[in-house]
Amino acid sequence: MPTVSSDHEPRPTEEPPLSRIITTALPAQGHTSPLLAVSADLAARGHEVVFLGGSRFAAAAERAGVGFVALPAGADFDDRDLDASFPGRSSLPPGPERLAFDARHVFVDPIPLQYRALLALLADFPADAVLADAFLQGALPLALSRPRAERPALIGIGVTPSMLPSVDTAPFGPGLPPLPGEAGRARNRALQEEADRRGEPLRQYAEKVYAELGVRLPEGPRGLAMVTVPDHFLQLTVPGFEYPRSDAPAGYRLIGALPGLVGDEQPLPSWWDEVTDGRPVVVVTQGTLANGDLGELIAPTVTALAERDVLVVAATGRPDGPGALAGLLGGTLPGNVRAVDYLPFERLLPHTDVLVSNGGYGGVQTALRYGVPLVVAGASEDKPEVAARVQWSGVGLDLRTGRPAPDEVGAAVDRVLGEDRFRARARALGAELAEHRPFDAIAELVESLGRC
Structure with a gap:
């Protein structure tokens, strides 16, 4: 051995x-x-x-x-x-x-x-x-x-x-x-x-x-x-x-839950100042593994929010992710979208108003540590169970699918942004995690x- x-x-x-x-x-x-x-x-x-x-x-x-x-x-x-x-x-x-x-x-x-x-x-x-x-x-x-x-x-x-x-x-x-x-x-x-x-x-x-x-x-x-x-x-x-x-x-x-791992410091993108320009910030991710098909969640989210007065950060979790996402959307990204391969979430989450996620257990709880409410769409492995807990605990919405339509994502994001109860519950759970x-x-x- x-x-x-x-x-x-x-x-x-x-x-x-x-x-x-x-x-x-x-x-x-x-x-x-x-x-x-x-x-x-x-x-x-x-x-x-x-x-x-x-x-x-x-x-x-x-x-x-x-x-x-x-x-x-x-x-x-x-x-x-x-x-x-x-x-x-x-x-x-x-x-x-x-x-x-x-x-x-x-x-x-x-x-x-x-x-x-x-x-x-x-x-x-x-x-x-x-x-x-x-x-x-x-x-x-x-x-x-x-x-x-x-x-x-x-x-x-x-x-x-x-x-x-x-x-x-x-x-x-x-x-x-x-x-x-x-x-x-x-x-x-x-x-x-x-x-x-x-x-x-x-x-x-x-x-x-x-x-x-x-x-x-x-x-x-x-x-x-x-x-x-x-x-x-x-x-x-x-x-x-x-x-x-x-x-x-x-x-x-x-x-x-374990604290999110910061890891090696990554350089911030050139547009970083936009996360504090006053617009709501919506982050969407499929994690670093279940991201082979960005059309499952990231592309529908970007499409749904293209005309909203929000900043959409698409964290693709793969080196070719920004280009692949643009390819799915006809070659260019909407003007309010910033796509990245990787981004230090511990720096981004304090500025995030909603996280749209496919339901990774650790990532969801890291978001809650920062009081960020969620919209979750997950169908594989344990993700339906994570999504169900998001809705049960009152910190967000479960779309009960792994491939939502753009209008489903858009309506859910609007609800989470518009109803203070989701943010309040997320903050309460963040306080519980901190204890x-x-x-x-x-x-x-x-x-x-x-x-x-």
Whole structure:
């Protein structure tokens, strides 16, 4: 197996590390970035940390000041080109079919390789705790295979909207907000029974995968095991942005969202002064991964707002994005539109009046940290669930599609700009986010653990 870089072995003259910690995540940007941010914070506090993850994140781990071990090839992939690793995925429409494909091939199939890589790393680097992205399910056999006294503590980290099933929530996936009272619970029971029926083939498949590792998967939906098998589960959000669950297990905690990562300072564009010229500022983005087709959300938004007295900042998230967007619109951009490849969002969001987004979990919560209300249109992965939480929490509108028409976007932006309640709720949620200290919560938990 790859060994831990000697750059991260403690020097004889240094103080010994407080703890040895392994962090690990699926090799996808949205899963890896939060775990690397946690890793960097723990390392800065004096813990010795090694990150087990995708090979393309080796340099990022080095910048975070932590050791790095790559997942084996069969468990490694590049989320910027999922078709290369998972042929046939792109032919499935966003929604239940693609989610089922991902559940089997992206999340379940790599479990044995992930687990064996984790065991090999533990043999070389005996850790006190393992902090795992909830979707890296190869960490679960660590807790299923032996008592706590014979292994490190396992801490699950929820980097997407919570999948924990509950009598108070509909099953994860379609983006259905809670309904109050017994009528809501009856709906939830019926939907969960249907979800369990449809998910039974996948469950049986996962049971066989775990059985080959010598462990038994607990009864119940997959989302339940993700939360209840680890010794602790920390969800990266606040109560104001997550559905209440009266039956949540004791180890399940909402600890707040991680602050947005500033990263390397980027030069500001020549038109930057326009963001403070008095016009409302509307920012539209499809993130840095789901941006292969700018016609899904950015182009409809630009078209919808072309005649409005607003400044539209189209953050395309790709080097050729401004040119590609202009091509979709006949060769030129409207006069009130400024298109960029990348822009420091931590500089832009304080001046933003509305964010139009496809629903990335971290990006949405970063906007809320600045009190920015949202219009969300997302159809793939967990984005319908993020969008549903935006509307449920009162901080914006869910268009319930991943490819809205321009008039749908325009009407939603007009509502969010025109009704003060959205901005007020976004600011209230921003204040709630500011009250939480997720890095402190994680560090305090790690430092409270010892081998039992």
